Amino acid sequence: MGGYIGKILRVNLTEGKISTEPLNMELAKKYLSGRGLAGKMFTDEVASDVDALSPENKIFIAAGALTGTNAPTSGRYVVVTKSPLNGVVASSNSGGQWGAHMKFAGYDMVILEGKADRPVYLSIHDDVVEIKDAAHVWGKDVYATTDTLKKEFGDDKVKVLSIGPAGENLSLISAVMNDLYRAAGRSGVGAVMGSKNVKAILVRGTGKVENANPDVMKTVLSSALGKLRENGVTGQGLPTYGTAVLVNIINESGIYPVKNFQESYDSEADLISGETMTANHLIKKDPCYRCPIACGRYSKWEGGEGAGPEYETVWVFGSNSGIHDFDAIHKANDLCNKLGLDTISVGATIAAGMELVQRGYIKPEELDGTPLEFGNAAGMVEWVRKIGYAEGLGAKMALGSYRLAESYGAPELSMTVKKLEIPAYDPRGVQGQGLQFATSNRGGCHVRGYMISPEILGLPEKLDRTSLEGKATWVKIFQDLTAVIDSLGLCLFSSFALGLSDYAALVNAVTGANYTDEELLACGERIWNNERLHNLRVGYSAAEDTLPKRLIQDPIVDGPSKGQVLKLAELLPKYYAERGWDEAGVPTPECLTKLGM
């Protein structure tokens, strides 16, 4: 067997019990690993009425079927748990090195259940697994925690995953961080780890991941690497400029949200573009495990240096907050990494706060002297810190923009889907992406089906972003394919150059399986339906497959896409039909039978 290790590490924190068990290969055939298998095990093991921050919730930290192999971009792992932000299946994935090293240590997955009676961390050195006291790092930021625990472990090659103060404080927009700067960012997964009193997980693995067909893999790998190298996006654009190269593309398309989505074009966007960052701030590239793309940045700013920032982060602390100060954006990004916060949700919550101030909902006396207004860069950075430490109004903001806006009677000012903050694309000017936001199983998220690829970038082919034609079909295929890529442990960016057949060739070569393209895509569809069924069980319905009123009812007010509206009411029925769901968005028995569910 290749790719899969075949072993799961299960840690019961309440009892202090550590055990291993075989990976269920029958389930893995249907759900792969990573997001798919961990999602299936989560829905099987955790009752739908469990409180996300109670000991009854579990955390499944899972590598993909190809994580840690020589497949390109195979450095990813996922954190699956019940989201404390919105109750759905949180499945936040991250790159860096940690995921691959979990497999080198001999595990496809680590499951945390129960709750430790004091702060602890988990130390994994191949088959030596220990639960250790973490009192001395509890309260410390991610950088200090990583440094301290690495020294204690006494081996430079150990990889550290941890939460920051935000996760300890149960912020619903807190992240799980690994390798200092990499984030399993979304859905509040950091708080679940914090609720279990788990500060960190160290892995040091000396094994390797087997390859079932090394000779076949040589050919398959050569083909995949060639495609990644020759593709303009993965071979040139992303390596040269990083993800922030999107600032100008999205802005010039007129779908670049400004000031909490009140506007959709920023005449000063180039001040914070990937081009400007590359010219003035870039120190070096910072690639993840086995990644030939190397979009990761390591940058400098006034008084510091560190990783990033990524496109979404530049946008959210930049134009969406009315700010064009790159130093402030860097500082906010670095604070999020240190405190263990999701940059998208934090920035969007601050922007929502700025609009609440603008419209008079939040009173000046609530701000404790820290400005919360569009364009105020120093204030924005300070609010990130206050959110991380839950200080003053920051404690309320640490619960995300929906709860913040709702507490002032203005939930419509929260730019969220299912309470998760929407990333950097105005859906009114890009119909497929709008449908994707509305139907994404985890809420407002761009990496569950990146329709920007065909609708803006023209990959794999150019679609008219204003047209509805074929969009339901495209969204379904993109969502299912993304579920496959996530479950293989590969980076979504590989899909700018690789297609379904390439992924099938890779997984077959590495694992020895014989998936046809259709069978592999069906794994993705199964994963999608499993997540959907969970959402329905926890109380979501078609009514939540929607967007904030501003993005449904009001046309875009400025820029190249002025006047455009999202035609969600026309798209949604087509999407449900495409998925084989009924008019209420519920998977039909026929659909589930076809998928063997």
Next chain:
Amino acid sequence: MRVTVKLFATFRDGRFKVEERELQEESKVLNILEPLNIKPEEVAICLVNGRDVNAQHLLKDGDTIALFPPVGGG
């Protein structure tokens, strides 16, 4: 007629970020590309006033043309 030309990413190397251009009536995007020594096949995204077009697109007075090589991913 007068149009605004915006260049991005590597298209800026040795050229410019944004310039105004005076063109003859009936000019196409192609007539912008030629003097800039950019081949149509090098252009991944060509926006005129935010809408996708190709090199044969007819321009009109006041248009803004944004040209990108293959880039992207967020």
